[in-house]
Amino acid sequence: AGPHVRGADTTRALDDLARAARARMGGTVIGVTGSVGKTSAKEALFAALDRGMPGAVHHSIKSYNNHTGVPLSLARMPRDARAAVLEMGMNHPGELAALTRLVRPHIAMITAIAPAHTEFFADESAIADAKGEIFQGLEPGGTAIVPFDSPHRDRLIAAARPHAGHIVTFGLDDGADVRAIEAMRLPTGASFVTARLGQRELSFTLAQPGMHWVSNALAVLAAVEAAGGDLGLAGLALAEMGGLPGRGARFATALAGGEALVIDESYNANPASMRATLAVLGEERGRRLAVLGEMRELGEDSAAYxxxxxxxxxxxxxxxxxxxxxxxxxxARALEGRTQVVHVPDTAAALARLPALIAPGDAVLVKGSNGVGLGRLVAGLRNGM
Known part of the structure; x- marks a missing residue:
């Protein structure tokens, strides 16, 4: 065996490493959670801050957001990092309360509340309560960032109030502290957004298509402002940010006689993210195909969702x-007589059927829960099937 430290409890040892790394870091720590958009928002926020502090911003890799991923992300945080963006997830009550006390964020952001992991929660309000646990770890005087357009806004504000020095809302509706006063789709699929932050306005191009990304961008700007970052540079970073694999990456797949556009949303899915990405598909030209994998962990309401x-x-x-x-x-039953449907049991069967279904000029959305394995289908499309 190589050099190592032996401990009686590896989980406790990892948490201790995380606490030590957090204690020695003197920069600004930002925690990000939400039912949808948290990984995308985390990456966009990292890009926005890194543009102004190149090489001095630490962030969670991939979706390292659980009881193992969060302490790992903290433990590898450089001592001299000026900022850190850490993603936190949960699928049971109490999980975020524990994680946020490790992270001790100066800024805590909730992107959105939506049905996800509903087999573990009584209703969506219970999901909002569990996400609201992120505010319990805020450092004194910290900032809570809350989605204004959410039906659970007041519930989240109430959860933040005992712990936050400042509460900032973001959204598309009038009344949000950070809001979009204009969001116009460009021919490229990008959006041109004018955001108002208090008395200031910022106009920028947002590379990622869809109104859900406009909302993500507003949350990012709220966090950049709370962290004292450069909003102008943040806007430039949002204009340059490409799609993440499994979370909006786009590419052309070669076919006999031409090529088709693929929108890779294969990493995960819940009802809210399905609606958002289907809306993005609806803005594309050509014949629109949707490869949709089942949504898991939806409990007894799964059929209705x-x-x-x-x-x-x-x-x-x-x-x-x-x-x-x-x-x-x-x-599949509900779509009978409305839309052409092919229903298959698994990804292997989808891979076998798709080549005969796709044609040059098509726009193809691929989205489903990660356990369905649609990433293999995306890999096939990248390699020309």
């Missing part, structure tokens, strides 16, 4: 839906 995707599928004018997984059965 799946069948409820009919409306966003129709609004996006999807001409063909390739549905993957047994839990997609209610949606």
């Amino acid at each position: 799946h069948a409820g995707l009919v409306a966003p599928i129709e609004a996006a004018r999807v001409e063909l839906a390739l549905l993957v997984g047994e839990a997609m059965t209610p949606l």
Whole structure:
């Protein structure tokens, strides 16, 4: 065996390393959570801060957001980091309360509340309460960043009030502290956004398409301002940010006679993120195909959540839906007579069927829960099937 330290309890030892790394770091720590958008917002916030402090911003890699990933992210944080952006996730009550006390953020952001992991929660309000635990670890005088447009806004503000020195809201609706007063889609699929932050306005191009990304960008700007960062440089970073693999990356796949556009959202899915990305697909030209994997951990309402995707599928004018997984059965039935449907049991079957379904000029969205394994299908499309 190589050099090592032997401990009686490896979990406790990892947490102790995390606490030590956090204690020695004198910069600004930002915690990010939410039912949807937390990894994307974390990456966008890192890019926005790093543009103004190149090489001095630490952040969680991938989705290192659980009881192992968070302390690992803290333990590898450089002593001289000027800022750190740390993602925190949960699927049970009490998990975020423990993680946020390790992270001790100066700024705590919630991107959105939506049905996710609902088999572990009584209702969406309970999910909001669990996400609101992130504010319990705020450093004295810290800032809580809350989604203004959320139906759970007041619940989240109430959760933040005992712990936060400042509460900042972001959103598309009038009344938000940081809000979009203009969001215009450009021919490239990007958006031109004018945001108002108090008495100031910032106009910038947002590379990522979709109104859900406009909301993410507003949250990022709120956090950059709270951290004392450069808003102008943050806007430049948002203009240059490409899609993340599994979370909006776009590429052309070669086909006989041409190519098709692929929108890779294969990393995860819940009802809210399905609606948001289907809306993005609906803005694309050409024939629209949706390869949708089942959404997991939705509990006893799973059938209703799946069948409820009919409306966003129709609004996006999807001409063909390739549905993957047994839990997609209610949606397949609901789409009968409305949209062409191919329903298969797993990703292997989807891989076998897709080459005969896709054609040059198509726009193809691929999205499903990570456990479905649609990343393998995306890899096949990257390699030309």
